[in-house]
Amino acid sequence: xxxxxxxxxxxxxxxKGLGSFALPRLAMRQTPESAHPGGDLLxxxxxxxxxxxxxxxxxxxxxxxxxxxxxxxxxxxxxADPLRTASQNGGAAWWGWPLAATAAVLCFxxxxxxxxxxxxxxxxxxxxxxxxxxxxxxxHPPAVIAALTGxxxxxRQGGGGAEKTATANARARARQGETALGARSVxxxxxxxxxxxxxxxxxxxxIAQDSQAQTISPSVARxxxxxxxxxxxxxxxxxxxxxxxxxxxxxxxxxxxxxxxxSGANTIWSLERLPGPGTVSKSDDGxxxxxxxxxxxxxxxxxxxxxxxxxxxxxxxxxxxxxxxxGLDWAPVSVGHGSTRLTxxxxxxxxxxxxxxxxxxxxxxxxxxxxxxHWQP
Amino acid sequence: xxxxxKLYQTCGAAAFGFTLQEFCDLLTDAxxxxxxxxSSLHEQAQFIKTLHLHELVLARACARGHAGAWERFVSSYRxxxxxxxxxxxxxxxxxxxxxxxxxxxxFGTRLRSDGRRCSKFESYSGRGSLEGWLRTVLAQEHVNRxxxxxxxxxxxxxxxxxxxxxxxxxxxxxxxHLEKATDAALAALSGEERFLLAAYxxxxxxxxEVARILHVHESxxxxxxxxxxxxxxxxxxxxxxxxxxxxxxxDEALEADVRDLGVDVRSRLxxxxxx
Numbered sequence: 136x137x138x139x140x141x142x143x144x145x146x147x148x149x150x151k152g153l154g155s156f157a158l159p160r161l162a163m164r165q166t167p168e169s170a171h172p173g174g175d176l177l178x179x180x181x182x183x184x185x186x187x188x189x190x191x192x193x194x195x196x197x198x199x200x201x202x203x204x205x206x207x208x209x210x211x212x213x214x215a216d217p218l219r220t221a222s223q224n225g226g227a228a229w230w231g232w233p234l235a236a237t238a239a240v241l242c243f244x245x246x247x248x249x250x251x252x253x254x255x256x257x258x259x260x261x262x263x264x265x266x267x268x269x270x271x272x273x274x275h276p277p278a279v280i281a282a283l284t285g286x287x288x289x290x291r292q293g294g295g296g297a298e299k300t301a302t303a304n305a306r307a308r309a310r311q312g313e314t315a316l317g318a319r320s321v322x323x324x325x326x327x328x329x330x331x332x333x334x335x336x337x338x339x340x341x342i343a344q345d346s347q348a349q350t351i352s353p354s355v356a357r358x359x360x361x362x363x364x365x366x367x368x369x370x371x372x373x374x375x376x377x378x379x380x381x382x383x384x385x386x387x388x389x390x391x392x393x394x395x396x397x398s399g400a401n402t403i404w405s406l407e408r409l410p411g412p413g414t415v416s417k418s419d420d421g422x423x424x425x426x427x428x429x430x431x432x433x434x435x436x437x438x439x440x441x442x443x444x445x446x447x448x449x450x451x452x453x454x455x456x457x458x459x460x461x462g463l464d465w466a467p468v469s470v471g472h473g474s475t476r477l478t479x480x481x482x483x484x485x486x487x488x489x490x491x492x493x494x495x496x497x498x499x500x501x502x503x504x505x506x507x508x509h510w511q512p
Numbered sequence: 513x514x515x516x517x518k519l520y521q522t523c524g525a526a527a528f529g530f531t532l533q534e535f536c537d538l539l540t541d542a543x544x545x546x547x548x549x550x551s552s553l554h555e556q557a558q559f560i561k562t563l564h565l566h567e568l569v570l571a572r573a574c575a576r577g578h579a580g581a582w583e584r585f586v587s588s589y590r591x592x593x594x595x596x597x598x599x600x601x602x603x604x605x606x607x608x609x610x611x612x613x614x615x616x617x618x619f620g621t622r623l624r625s626d627g628r629r630c631s632k633f634e635s636y637s638g639r640g641s642l643e644g645w646l647r648t649v650l651a652q653e654h655v656n657r658x659x660x661x662x663x664x665x666x667x668x669x670x671x672x673x674x675x676x677x678x679x680x681x682x683x684x685x686x687x688x689h690l691e692k693a694t695d696a697a698l699a700a701l702s703g704e705e706r707f708l709l710a711a712y713x714x715x716x717x718x719x720x721e722v723a724r725i726l727h728v729h730e731s732x733x734x735x736x737x738x739x740x741x742x743x744x745x746x747x748x749x750x751x752x753x754x755x756x757x758x759x760x761x762x763d764e765a766l767e768a769d770v771r772d773l774g775v776d777v778r779s780r781l782x783x784x785x786x787x
Contacts, residue, residue, distance in 0.1 A: 156690055156691075156694060156765075156766070157694050157697075157698070157744065157748075158713055158714065160691060160694045160695055160698060161698060161706075161709055161710060161713065161714060162714055164698060164706070165710070165714070173635060174635065174636075174645055174648045174649045174652055175635065175636055175637050175638075175639045175640060175645060176639060177640075177648050177652075178639065178640030178641070178644040178645045178647075178648045179639035179640040181640065181644060181648065181725065182640045182641060182644055183727045184562050184639065184640060185639070186546070186559075189546075191702075191703060191704075192703075194702075194703040194704040194707050195702075195703025195706070195707075196703070197703070197707040197710075197711075198701075198703050198704070198705075198706030198707040198709075198710055199706065199710075201710070201714070201715065202655050202656075202659060204707070204710065204711055204715055205651075205655045205658075205715070206648065206651040206652050206655050207651075207725055208711075208715070208717060208721060208725065209600050209647075209650075209651035209654065209655070210644065210647050210648045210651050211721075211724045211725050212599060212600075212721075427521075427524075432527065432580070433580055433583070435583065435584060435587055451583075451587065
């Protein structure tokens with residue numbers, strides 16, 4: 136903490152100083168008259184969520200209390216400040232504002248051209264490398280940015296060939312032990328195009344989760360969700376993480392999702408930070424309403440795979456649960472090989488029929504081809 | 513009531529053992545702490561929207577000793593807590609001590625008369641994020657420890673501080689009018705303006721650090737500081753002139769460095785002694 140200012144009178148830093156006469160007088164006022172704000176209130180102040188009258192009172196106290204200023208500085212020290220510039224000097228250079236304005240205009244123009252060209256083309260299928268890149272940029276697991284892409288009935292009728300090829304490719308990869316889980320920790324059911332048999336509608340849902348609660352830029356969201364309309368991403372500026380969207384442009388929820396998966400036309404399963412451990416959420420109406428489904432009420436879950444009525448959920452302590460009847464009943468499944476049993480946290484599940492792949496936090500992958508009766512590393 | 517039921521379901525209070533009534537009491541307590549009595553329903557509703565309810569429920573469940581809540585807290589916040597302690601204390605051993613100390617306080621090492629633990633979680637009311645609150649509490653503890661260490665300064669440093677203080681008192685006597693005018697000018701500032709001056713000039717914070725605290729751009733801070741210092745100077749000159757000091761003398765007084773005045777006085781006194 137910076138305390139000794141006795142020799143630093145008249146700190147000017149490029150601006151007219153306060154004058155060394157005023158600093159001692161200012162220092163003499165450092166005896167707060169009001170009580171120290173509690174940790175809760177200081178936190179709210181640091182996060183910008185206090186009421187206006189509270190803010191004025193806290194600032195008045197901060198003007199006289201060095202301890203509280205030090206606490207606030209330590210509290211906010213780790214915050215990424217999007218408004219920071221490289222300059223630590225007082226005041227911007229005289230050419231700063233015109234240059235910044237010109238650069239902003241150029242950026243907007245380039246972005247407009249890029250966006251227009253993007254929307255002129257047919258929506259690109261979801262690319263797993265997007266997940267890989269985004270996943271790699273997240274330092275804290277579990278960090279999943281998942282998108283569910285639905286295809287229109289036109290695809291079902293005329294595009295079945297593409298879907299069948301994609302599904303066959305996925306199964307081939309599964310047989311070879313190479314899946315989206317291999318290096319990406321993203322359940323493949325969330326990355327692949329939808330097969331016609333699933334009968335999904337054209338809604339597009341995106342669930343973004345980041346343990347540091349970073350925002351997702353609209354451009355990233357649109358790459359992940361080709362069907363997402365411009366209005367949805369422009370509604371509130373940058374998209375908030377842990378949000379769910381639909382292709383109609385409506386932001387339907389701001390739940391704290393960990394991951395989610397389609398299992399039917401309008402059925403979505405999701406893991407949320409709440410309603411608490413041991414539960415999952417299910418929606419039968421495309422995300423409009425949700426209900427909590429209790430599994431064991433204890434285990435924090437991080438991984439989910441849902442295909443038809445087969446739902447797999449995994450989490451802490453290597454715990455894995457399976458439902459073959461769309462969540463009506465749940466059975467614990469022991470993952471292991473030989474005499475060893477998995478006790479590590481499961482962070483990824485990729486299920487296709489009887490073949491299921493499970494990935495742990497340390498990167499190990501286990502596979503079963505008989506719905507969990509036997510496992511191989 | 514319907515809205516509270518909905519909140520009760522969405523924040524998962526039931527999973528942590530809270531009944532609807534207990535959840536209502538939780539909200540009522542949070543509202544009373546911040547808004548006091550007599551707030552309108554609309555104000556209360558708006559206020560409740562700003563609360564981090566799921567974290568509040570988690571914290572209070574931990575305070576009650578709910579095992580599932582503790583599991584969730586440990587899995588979600590333990591690493592963040594230790595990382596925050598490290599960024600505050602800078603040294604690993606100090607950070608570990610700081611974090612362990614907070615852990616003990618959160619768990620509650622003292623028992624009430626009814627046998628319940630006194631957990632620090634009970635002071636969290638959901639105004640800010642739980643992660644932010646943990647960081648603030650760590651920072652408060654760290655600042656308290658540093659302040660206690662500062663009290664235990666070596667004897668020689670005490671003497672030096674006293675000598676410096678007495679020297680500055682001499683110089684302040686010489687600038688009585690300036691002192692009064694400065695005090696009046698500083699008193700006329702708003703709390704935010706005094707905070708800006710103190711944070712920048714006394715604490716030595718950078719513009720970026722101050723900007724981060726107030727959630728503005730650092731150029732805004734620079735602009736505000738320029739305005740405040742200009743305003744303080746203008747007010748001081750006006751007060752000095754009102755006290756009978758000429759404008760020229762007032763300008764000179766503002767430009768003079770107190771340390772120079774001090775040196776002048778001491779040299780003058782030394783010359784008088786020799787004479």
